[in-house]
Amino acid sequence: MRSAMAQYRIGQAILSPEQPDFDQMLGSAYNSRLRPICQCVGDPGVPMYIVQINGRFWLKRMPNTGRQHAIGCASWEMPEEFSGRSDLYGSGLTYDEDKIKLRLSFPLSRRGSQAPPAAAKSSTDKPSVQADIKRLTLRSLLHYLWDEAGLTKWPGKSTKRNWAFVNESLTIAADGKTVKQGDLQHYLYLPEPWIKEHREEIAGRRRERFAATSGSDGKNAHQLLLLIAEVKEIKQAGIGFSTVLFHLPDCSFIMDQKLHERLLRHFGREVRMWTGKSPGHIMIAATFSVSPEGSPQFEEVSLMFVSEEWIPYENVYELALIQKLVADKRSFLRLLRYNRPSDAPMPAFLLTDHGNEPVALYVIDAEFSLDDRQVEAAASASKYEYWVWSSRTHAGAVPTLPAPLPPTGTSAATASHRDPLSTQSSISNMPTLSGGSVPPVNQPSAAAANPAETGAHMSLDAGDPLEVGGR
Numbered sequence: 001m002r003s004a005m006a007q008y009r010i011g012q013a014i015l016s017p018e019q020p021d022f023d024q025m026l027g028s029a030y031n032s033r034l035r036p037i038c039q040c041v042g043d044p045g046v047p048m049y050i051v052q053i054n055g056r057f058w059l060k061r062m063p064n065t066g067r068q069h070a071i072g073c074a075s076w077e078m079p080e081e082f083s084g085r086s087d088l089y090g091s092g093l094t095y096d097e098d099k100i101k102l103r104l105s106f107p108l109s110r111r112g113s114q115a116p117p118a119a120a121k122s123s124t125d126k127p128s129v130q131a132d133i134k135r136l137t138l139r140s141l142l143h144y145l146w147d148e149a150g151l152t153k154w155p156g157k158s159t160k161r162n163w164a165f166v167n168e169s170l171t172i173a174a175d176g177k178t179v180k181q182g183d184l185q186h187y188l189y190l191p192e193p194w195i196k197e198h199r200e201e202i203a204g205r206r207r208e209r210f211a212a213t214s215g216s217d218g219k220n221a222h223q224l225l226l227l228i229a230e231v232k233e234i235k236q237a238g239i240g241f242s243t244v245l246f247h248l249p250d251c252s253f254i255m256d257q258k259l260h261e262r263l264l265r266h267f268g269r270e271v272r273m274w275t276g277k278s279p280g281h282i283m284i285a286a287t288f289s290v291s292p293e294g295s296p297q298f299e300e301v302s303l304m305f306v307s308e309e310w311i312p313y314e315n316v317y318e319l320a321l322i323q324k325l326v327a328d329k330r331s332f333l334r335l336l337r338y339n340r341p342s343d344a345p346m347p348a349f350l351l352t353d354h355g356n357e358p359v360a361l362y363v364i365d366a367e368f369s370l371d372d373r374q375v376e377a378a379a380s381a382s383k384y385e386y387w388v389w390s391s392r393t394h395a396g397a398v399p400t401l402p403a404p405l406p407p408t409g410t411s412a413a414t415a416s417h418r419d420p421l422s423t424q425s426s427i428s429n430m431p432t433l434s435g436g437s438v439p440p441v442n443q444p445s446a447a448a449a450n451p452a453e454t455g456a457h458m459s460l461d462a463g464d465p466l467e468v469g470g471r
Contacts, residue, residue, distance in 0.1 A: 006040075006074070007039040008036050008037060008038055008039060008048075009036075009037040009039055009045055010025070010029060010034055010036070010037075014039065023057070026050065026057045027057060029050065030050045030052060030057055035047055035048070035049060036048040036049065036050060036059060038069060038073065038075060040069050040070040040072070040073035040075070040076075041068070041069065041070050041073075046061075046062075046065055046068045046069055046075070047062050047065070048060060048061055048062055048065075048075065049062060051175065051176070053171070053172055053175050058172055060176075061075040061077075063095070066078075067079070070356075070407065071352050071356055071357065071358065071407060072331070072352065072353075072407060074150070074153075076352070078333055078335070078350055078358065079358070079384070081382070082335050082346065082347055082350065082360065083147075083335050083336060083338070083346075084140070084143070084335075084336060084337040084338030084339060084340040084346070085143070085144065085147065085336070085338050087134070087338065087339060087340065088134060088135075088136065088140065088338060088339065091103065091134035091135065092134055092135045092136045092140070092339075093136075093144075098176070099176050099177065099178050100176060100177050100178070101177075101178050101179075102136055102141070102144075102177055102178065102179050102184065103134075103135045103136065103179075103180070104135060104136050104137075104141065104179055104180070105135035105136060105137045106137065106138055106287060106300050107224065107287070108179060108180075108181055108187050108223065108224050108226065108287065109181065109221045109222060109223050109224055110221065110222050110224060110289060110299065111221045111222070134339075136338075137302070137339060138285045138286070138287070138300055138301070138302035139285070139302045139304075139338070139339075140338035140339050141226075141285065142228065142283070142285040142302060142304055143312075143336040143337070143338050144338070145170055145173050145174065145228070146170075146304075146312060146336065147336060148173035148174075148177075149166070149169035149170050149172065149173040150169060150173075151166065151169060151170075151306075151310050151311070152311065152312065152333055152334040152335070152336065153332075153333050153334075154309065154311060154325065154326065154330075154331060154332050154333075154334075155331055156329050156330050156331035156332075156353055157329060158329075161309055161310050162193075163191075163193050163230065163246065163247055164193040166310055167190045167191075167192070167193060170188075170190055170228060171185070171188075171190065174188050184226075187223075187224070187225055187226045188225075188226050188228070189209065189225045189226065189227050189228075190227075190228055190229065191206075191229050191245060191246075191247040191248045192205070192206075192247065193247055194246075194247040194248070194249065199250070203250060203251075206248075206251065207294060209225075210225075210290045210294055210296065211290075211294065213225055213289075213290050222289055224287045224288060224289055224299055225287070225288055225289075225290070225296075226285070226286075226287055227253075227284065227285065227286045227287070227288055228283065228284070228285050229245040229246070229247070229248065229283070229284055230245060230246040230247070230281045230282065230283055230284075231243065231244075231245060231246075231282045231283070231284050231303075232244045232245055232246050234255065234260075234263075237252075237254075239256075239257065240254055240255055240256045240257055240260070241254075241255040241256075241257075241260045242254065242255070243255050243284070243298070245284070251296070253286075253288060253296045253297065253298055254295060254296065254297040254298065255297075255298050255301075256297070256298075259298055259301065263301060263303075267303050269367075270282070270303050270305060273305065273316070274305075278305065278316075278319065279307065279308055279319070280305060280306050280307040280308050280310075280313075280319070281305075281306050281308075281310065282303060282304070282305055282306075283303065283304040283305075283306055284301060284302070284303055284304075285301075285302045285303075285304070286298050286299070286300060286301045286302065287299040287300045305319075307319060307322045307323070307326075309322070309326060311334050312334055312336060313334075314342075314348075314365070315363075315365045315367070317363050317365055317389065317391050318348050318363050318365075320398055321348070321349065321361065321363060321389070321398055322334075322349075324398040324401070325349070325351075325401075328401075330351060330353055330401070330404065331351070331352045331353040331404075332349050332350060332351050332352055332353075332361075333349065333350040333352055333358070334348070334349055335347055335348060335349060335350060342368050342370070343368060343370050345362070345370065345374050345375045345377075345378035345379075346362075346378070347360035347361055347362050347379070347386070348361055348362065348363040349361040349363075351387075351401070351402060353404040353405070354385070354402050354403070354404060354405050355405040355406070355407060355408065356407050356408060357384060357385070358384060359384065359385045359386065359387060359402050360379060360382060360384050360385070360386040360387070361386075361387050361389070361401075362375050362379055362386060362387065362388045362389070363389050363391075364388065364389065364390040364391060364392065365391055366390070366391045366392045366395075372388075372390050372392060372393075375388060375390075376388065385402065387399075387401065387402055
């Protein structure tokens with residue numbers, strides 16, 4: 001799906017993704033090394049660039065240009081102070097020429113029979129003063145990829161998202177990202193969308209992928225893979241537990257007793273919500289090893305709840321607000337904490353359909369120790385309009401929200417330039433073109449200083465029967 005109002009310039013020509021020959025022209029622009037110019041704010045426009053991933057062409061926003069786009073544009077970037085991602089710039093997130101380098105707080109290899117690392121602190125705990133707070137944990141890496149995939153943005157119109165779309169969006173988001181050991185995509189494993197008629201081919205590709213990591217690297221170090229998937233159930237199996245994932249009905253992941261105990265201890269609230277049949281999906285981010293027999297076993301695990309629209313939430317109030325915003329066809333952006341603790345005041349959402357500037361939406365869950373006055377003080381210190389919902393004083397229906405307002409000035413032309421299928425934070429799912437004597441399109445400028453243009457949930461290591469529902 002593409003926005004009918006999205007327009008891009010190649011030389012003197014103005015093109016729209018709705019044109020039947022748009023994809024062909026996109027390939028020509030890529031091969032000719034032409035620069036796409038987004039017209040969301042009129043002339044002279046905002047430069048972008050094109051990449052080729054898995055045989056398809058995709059549009060990426062140039063580094064440090066997100067705030068130059070109109071608020072209704074798919075490439076618009078939120079004010080940095082609102083997201084926990086800004087805490088990681090220059091440490092967990094840095095530029096390395098034309099790639100973004102990610103520094104992780106967890107390993108992607110394990111030597112010999114080395115035990116899994118100790119459990120990371122739960123995000124509900126206050127962070128300790130240590131260097132790792134500036135690195136990406138499993139939770140913050142999941143947040144980062146969700147942001148980069150555009151899955152935190154909602155366009156304000158009816159649309160459908162499924163695992164096939166999420167899978168593709170995350171694959172695109174991982175492109176151009178590196179870790180210490182190499183390209184992130186080399187380690188990332190996303191289950192293929194399950195098609196019964198193709199089950200043998202799918203299983204064969206999975207076995208081939210697992211087999212490539214089941215041995216050592218010659219230095220007695222076993223490579224780990226990074227899984228992102230939707231959990232169907234966790235059930236006792238022998239001396240440990242078996243984790244069954246959607247789209248992997250013929251392959252279960254082993255979770256040992258100690259990891260299961262930590263899962264219950266660190267994610268007890270999430271598990272209670274899960275067994276309560278909350279709507280949506282529960283996502284798992286985990287590192288895992290593969291035995292010589294081909295059996296995958298978890299090393300570290302993080303969980304995140306997402307709504308039916310695949311938008312992350314941390315409590316029932318945030319879920320209720322998502323449902324209200326979606327039902328009212330509002331455009332909004334979900335903000336994620338990354339490494340910030342739960343008692344750090346920050347908005348949960350930004351309304352992006354209230355004029356030319358966002359409105360910060362704060363949600364206070366009374367179960368946590370966050371004081372209403374702290375939130376009010378933090379919100380009032382910002383230059384942006386804000387709205388606060390505290391469950392301590394109003395635990396019922398969602399309070400009245402700021403009404404939608406049309407944008408004014410040059411950004412008014414992009415009021416309908418919002419599309420969840422094309423809203424990667426730095427990667428838009430809309431191919432695009434550009435031209436003239438502008439710099440080559442195939443890579444961004446290496447002069448970018450930091451990844452400020454890229455955007456639920458705790459991490460722990462590797463057990464009462466636990467069976468938890470899926471969708």
